[in-house]
Every structure is written in structure tokens, then in C-alpha cells.
Amino acid sequence: MYSKSNTCSLLGLTGNLVEVESDITSGLPAFLIVGLPDSSIKESKERVRVAIVNSGYKFPLGRITVNLSPADLKKEGTQLDLPIAISLLSSMGVINYDHDEYIFLGELALDGRIAPIRGALAMVIAMRELGFRKFIIADENKDECAIINDVEIYHFKNLNDIVSFLNKEKDLIPHKLDLSKIDDDIHFDYDFKDIKGQESLKRALQIAAAGNHNLLMIGPPGSGKTFSAKHLPTILPDMSFDEKVEVTKIYSIMGLLDRGKLVNQRPFRSPHHSASEVALIGGGHSIPKPGEISLAHRGVLFLDEFPEFDKKTIESLREPIENHEINISRAQASLKYPSDFILIAAMNPCPCGNFGNPLKECTCSQNEIRRYLNKISAPILDRIDIHIEVDPVKYEDLKDTSYSKSSDELKKEVEIARNIQKDRYKNEKINTNSQLSTALMKKYIKLSPEVEKLAKLAFNKYNFSVRSFNKILKMARTIADLDQAKDISEKHLLEAVRYRSLGGKYWSN
Structure with missing residues (x-):
């Protein structure tokens, strides 16, 4: 019997939707996982087998094939344990649910507990961007994932509770986090x-x-x-x-x-x-x-x-x-x-x-x-x-x-x-002076004739490179901002030059 469940696999900070397809057919007992799994996923079939048995379900005899789609995408991470188990239980007829409704993220312990995973928040954000709104995760990941407050986070401690929930034998209110009460108190040991x-x-x-x-x-x-x-x-x-x-x-x-x-x-x-x-x-x-x-x-x-x-x-x-x-x-x-x-x-x-x-x-x-x-x-x-x-x-x-x-x-x-x-x-794609490109510098950094004359003198005296000189102008703009000055004055430029004039003692500019 065929079934599937949805999960996520991270590639860097990018999350990709993975459909975990399972099929149980008659034949010699075998358990195959295909679809470019890494070693942690290849090992998951043993964790899944023991977790299902220790949760009180009879593991099926026959040829079990689990496909991780898309098959050309490299997958890694223990978060695929839970969706593999859910897909198998659905194929066995233990669970009856809407296969496209939930994203499953969790590692399985041998006794059926749902263990926390790395990168749960990044996965929830990635799947949310694809339109998914319901997530079934480990209890210990609940607060981390509930930071995203427009999704439904359902958290569980063991496989049996998930089965009961999906079969609608028990109700569960999505976990919500009051973002206003998140500890924002920042303490420093230095002053x-x-x-x-x-x-x-x-x-x-x-x-x-x-x-x-x-x-x-x-x-x-x-x-x-x-x-x-x-x-x-x-x-x-x-x-x-x-x-x-x-x-x-x-x-x-x-x-x-x-x-x-x-x-x-x-x-x-x-x-x-x-x-x-x-x-x-x-x-x-x-x-x-x-x-x-x-x-x-x-x-x-x-x-x-x-x-x-x-x-x-x-x-x-x-x-x-x-x-x-x-x-x-x-x-x-x-x-x-x-x-x-x-x-x-x-x-x-x-x-x-x-x-x-x-x-x-x-x-x-x-x-x-x-x-x-x-x-x-x-x-x-x-x-x-x-x-x-x-x-x-x-x-x-x-x-x-x-x-x-x-x-x-x-x-x-x-x-x-x-x-x-x-x-x-505000109309550019930058927020600070250090991010100014050459084109934006021409637009936002204007020097008076007196300051321009001083800049030319400093450039020739210290033999600055173009990049070094641009750094000086950006710093001068920052120094002027600290003074809440509209224009860069001579004192702002001179202070900025001082921060690039060690070359005579240590290096050449």
C-alpha cells in the first residue's frame, strides 16, 4: 500500500520540501530508502523499525520501499525519522490523515520518543514560505519554532501521541509563544x-x-x-x-x-x-x-x-x-x-x-x-x-x-x-555608510571646495589607494553623523584621515 508524508531538508539556510513516499508490497523482507539519503538517513531505517515496534505496532513483513522525493536532491539530517515512520504507519493502515496538511520534523529514539533536531526554526520558515502552516515537531523544539507566530505548531513527546492526534482521537491546541514576553533583557559585563x-x-x-x-x-x-x-x-x-x-x-x-x-x-x-x-x-x-x-x-x-x-x-x-x-x-x-x-x-x-x-x-x-x-x-x-x-x-x-x-x-x-x-x-538597499558603493558615494557624499582641497592634499601626501580614500570619505560621513552635521567639515575629514595614516610607520598605503 502506498502513502506519503511531507518534511523538509536543509541545504545551507535554504529549506527544500521533501515528500517521503512509502510502499509496502509482498515479497522477501527488505527495507530500502532511496532518493540520495546521507548516512544519518540510511541509519534511520533501524531507528524507525525499533521505534515502531516499541510503540506497540507490528512492523510489516514484506518489501518496504521509501523514496525521498525529489530524488535528485541530496538529503541529510535526522529530522526525516518521524516522516518516514508516519508514512509507514499510514501505509500499514494505522493512521488515516490528509497527507498534504502537515510538515513532520523529528528524530526518533528507540523507545518511540520524539527527539529534538537542529535547524527546526530554519525548516519552519522555509516551509511557511511554500504555503505550509501546520507542523508536527518534537516537544523540545516547540518554543524555537513558535517564534514564527502565524503557523500552527503541534508538539509531541512520543510517536503514540502523534498517531492519536492524526486519527483525531485527541485534540491539541497549537502552541503559541507570547513574543512580547520573550526575554529581551540584554546584560553586559562590560561598560x-x-x-x-x-x-x-x-x-x-x-x-x-x-x-x-x-x-x-x-x-x-x-x-x-x-x-x-x-x-x-x-x-x-x-x-x-x-x-x-x-x-x-x-x-x-x-x-x-x-x-x-x-x-x-x-x-x-x-x-x-x-x-x-x-x-x-x-x-x-x-x-x-x-x-x-x-x-x-x-x-x-x-x-x-x-x-x-x-x-x-x-x-x-x-x-x-x-x-x-x-x-x-x-x-x-x-x-x-x-x-x-x-x-x-x-x-x-x-x-x-x-x-x-x-x-x-x-x-x-x-x-x-x-x-x-x-x-x-x-x-x-x-x-x-x-x-x-x-x-x-x-x-x-x-x-x-x-x-x-x-x-x-x-x-x-x-x-x-x-x-x-x-x-x-531609505530609498536605497543599504542602512549604513560603510555599505556605500562608488555610485552612491557620488550621490550622498558632497564636499565643499575647502574640504575638497583638503581631501586632495591628504590623497597626494599619503599616497592613498582609491579604496583607502573611499573608506576615508565614508568614515568622515559617519563622524559628521555622530555630530549630527548635515555636511562633512574639515575636522570630520581630518579625523578620518588620521585613522588611515599609520602607513608611514608600519605599511605603505
């Missing part, structure tokens, strides 16, 4: 007012937050680079609901989600410098998975000890920094993941860390310093908007009790600047 000294660094971090600009810190060990970087999320604007869902989908796929909660706080990812290219960018042997740059989407990617990362790994950041997404191609699939993050990189100026340190003597030769700095190529430097030198903190700075702005105060200023940009670019 900008606790950073002693480093006023120029704090200013640079605020500019980075206001315009979504990337930042590179260069300074000796112990100067506060890492400590300061950890404060950046405290002044970033809160995420919109759509952004929260976007980030939550990625964390759901990776199994990093605190079930039942949106990712409310902007991510801060800080991989160790021994991280591989695949760990940072994403990838894998079969279906590519998101890497650290995608886990940092809508947040901050902090790379400490920047030159200690493998040079090939550093160079692989070029595309995601420029395009805010990463394309990963493998033999099995070619996938695209979002990677719209603020890159904060920190590095020492030399192997010993004391080149240019007024308090300690550098023990490195010029060749050692040159080799160390050349690990960061010019194309990567060009893609990092702000370059700032961080000096060691002095004892007087530690004892300074003068007023310093808190994270809340700086955040309000950042939000004002972001709102100015959002209103300015």
Missing part, C-alpha cells in the same frame, strides 16, 4: 566607562559602531586591545526582530541555540588564532556548514593576534568583508551564507610586541618586523576602514577619576547616527 585612558581608541570604536566600519588595533601586549574590543557590543544598536530571526536561524542550524529563545544579543565571536580556514569561513566534506564569520552575522568578529592566523585564512576574509556574504563551493553543493559583521582585529607591531613602545625596548630586527607585518597584505588592510595605534596605559590613566561616558551614553549617540543613515538611505 566603556571602565576603560581607563585610551580615549582615541574609544572614539574609534564608537565610529566603528556608528557606521559599521571595520577596525584594526596595533599596539604592544597589555595595552588593552582585547579588553576594549569586548566592549564594542555594548554600544551597538539593538537588533530588529527580523535580524534576531536571521541570526537565530544560523545558530539553530549549528545546534548552538538556547531552545525557546531568540538570539537577542548581537553575536561576539572570537576564534583562536589556530582556527582553520574552514572553521572561520565555513565548509566541510559534504554539505558546507557556516563558519565563525556567519556566526558573527549582525555582530562582531574579533580576531586577536591577527598575524598569527594562517595567511591563507586571513586572505579568505576578502570576499565576506566586501560582499557581506560567503559563497562556499564543494562537490556536493555550492552554498551562500550571510556574513555581515564588524571585523575588529588586534595585533602587536612586531614579534616581541614592543616596536614603538616608549616603555620597553624592541628586540626584533628590521627583517623580523617586516616579515611579521607583511603577514597582513595590502588588500586586507584596504578593506579595514580604521587603523589605530594603541599606546600602553600609564599609571596616571589608571588613577584618573575624571568623567568618562558610559556605554549607554555612547550607544544613544550611535543610535542617533544610525537613524540618520537609515533615513538618508
Whole structure:
């Protein structure tokens, strides 16, 4: 007897509808699953067999064929356990229901329990876009999936309860989540007012937050680079609901989600410098998975000890920094993941860390310093908007009790600047100054003759590349927005130039 059920298989962040067809015919006992299943699905026939028997149903004798349609699409994931079991039970005559009404998502334990799965939220969103509104899932996935409040989420703990529900032997009210009561309380252990000294660094971090600009810190060990970087999320604007869902989908796929909660706080990812290219960018042997740059989407990617990362790994950041997404191609699939993050990189100026340190003597030769700095190529430097030198903190700075702005105060200023940009670019497909293309820069960045003259002088003096000069203009626009100024003035441009003028000491522009 033929039957079918519907489920979803993820390919990256894209969910594809999969029809699980089953047919039981007479013949020698066999259980075949066809339709490009991966190893986890091939193993599911044993889980399904034992789960059905332990739930009190007699497993059919005969030739069982399960087809996963479309047959040319590679499927992976344990979420197909439940739809395979439902399709078989329907073929056996145990269940009688509308085959096209529900999407089934769940892994089966051997005793018939429905176990939670990864990526449940992403699957619900994908199937919702295809017009499905009713989902049968594991109990532990209910809050995660109910974030999407215009679908019906039915959650179960075991297979028997699902059979009773589908046979209309018991009623169940769809699970709903009061989105207004989702925990939106964001707590940080850091506050900008606790950073002693480093006023120029704090200013640079605020500019980075206001315009979504990337930042590179260069300074000796112990100067506060890492400590300061950890404060950046405290002044970033809160995420919109759509952004929260976007980030939550990625964390759901990776199994990093605190079930039942949106990712409310902007991510801060800080991989160790021994991280591989695949760990940072994403990838894998079969279906590519998101890497650290995608886990940092809508947040901050902090790379400490920047030159200690493998040079090939550093160079692989070029595309995601420029395009805010990463394309990963493998033999099995070619996938695209979002990677719209603020890159904060920190590095020492030399192997010993004391080149240019007024308090300690550098023990490195010029060749050692040159080799160390050349690990960061010019194309990567060009893609990092702000370059700032961080000096060691002095004892007087530690004892300074003068007023310093808190994270809340700086955040309000950042939000004002972001709102100015959002209103300015409301008819464009961008939200921040860092996203300005060359064509949009001509439209939205106008310089007075005096500022134009200063810009030309800086361009010739520091021998800026075109990309570097464009970064300066975008930063100047952000600085003007922080001042709530309509036009870019000379002081705005000069401050922006200062963040690109370290080349004379470390690199050529």
C-alpha cells in the first residue's frame, strides 16, 4: 500500500520540501530508502523499525520501499525519522490523515520518543514560505519554532501521541509563544566607562559602531586591545526582530541555540588564532556548514593576534568583508551564507610586541618586523576602514577619576547616527555608510571646495589607494553623523584621515 508524508531538508539556510513516499508490497523482507539519503538517513531505517515496534505496532513483513522525493536532491539530517515512520504507519493502515496538511520534523529514539533536531526554526520558515502552516515537531523544539507566530505548531513527546492526534482521537491546541514576553533583557559585563585612558581608541570604536566600519588595533601586549574590543557590543544598536530571526536561524542550524529563545544579543565571536580556514569561513566534506564569520552575522568578529592566523585564512576574509556574504563551493553543493559583521582585529607591531613602545625596548630586527607585518597584505588592510595605534596605559590613566561616558551614553549617540543613515538611505538597499558603493558615494557624499582641497592634499601626501580614500570619505560621513552635521567639515575629514595614516610607520598605503 502506498502513502506519503511531507518534511523538509536543509541545504545551507535554504529549506527544500521533501515528500517521503512509502510502499509496502509482498515479497522477501527488505527495507530500502532511496532518493540520495546521507548516512544519518540510511541509519534511520533501524531507528524507525525499533521505534515502531516499541510503540506497540507490528512492523510489516514484506518489501518496504521509501523514496525521498525529489530524488535528485541530496538529503541529510535526522529530522526525516518521524516522516518516514508516519508514512509507514499510514501505509500499514494505522493512521488515516490528509497527507498534504502537515510538515513532520523529528528524530526518533528507540523507545518511540520524539527527539529534538537542529535547524527546526530554519525548516519552519522555509516551509511557511511554500504555503505550509501546520507542523508536527518534537516537544523540545516547540518554543524555537513558535517564534514564527502565524503557523500552527503541534508538539509531541512520543510517536503514540502523534498517531492519536492524526486519527483525531485527541485534540491539541497549537502552541503559541507570547513574543512580547520573550526575554529581551540584554546584560553586559562590560561598560566603556571602565576603560581607563585610551580615549582615541574609544572614539574609534564608537565610529566603528556608528557606521559599521571595520577596525584594526596595533599596539604592544597589555595595552588593552582585547579588553576594549569586548566592549564594542555594548554600544551597538539593538537588533530588529527580523535580524534576531536571521541570526537565530544560523545558530539553530549549528545546534548552538538556547531552545525557546531568540538570539537577542548581537553575536561576539572570537576564534583562536589556530582556527582553520574552514572553521572561520565555513565548509566541510559534504554539505558546507557556516563558519565563525556567519556566526558573527549582525555582530562582531574579533580576531586577536591577527598575524598569527594562517595567511591563507586571513586572505579568505576578502570576499565576506566586501560582499557581506560567503559563497562556499564543494562537490556536493555550492552554498551562500550571510556574513555581515564588524571585523575588529588586534595585533602587536612586531614579534616581541614592543616596536614603538616608549616603555620597553624592541628586540626584533628590521627583517623580523617586516616579515611579521607583511603577514597582513595590502588588500586586507584596504578593506579595514580604521587603523589605530594603541599606546600602553600609564599609571596616571589608571588613577584618573575624571568623567568618562558610559556605554549607554555612547550607544544613544550611535543610535542617533544610525537613524540618520537609515533615513538618508531609505530609498536605497543599504542602512549604513560603510555599505556605500562608488555610485552612491557620488550621490550622498558632497564636499565643499575647502574640504575638497583638503581631501586632495591628504590623497597626494599619503599616497592613498582609491579604496583607502573611499573608506576615508565614508568614515568622515559617519563622524559628521555622530555630530549630527548635515555636511562633512574639515575636522570630520581630518579625523578620518588620521585613522588611515599609520602607513608611514608600519605599511605603505
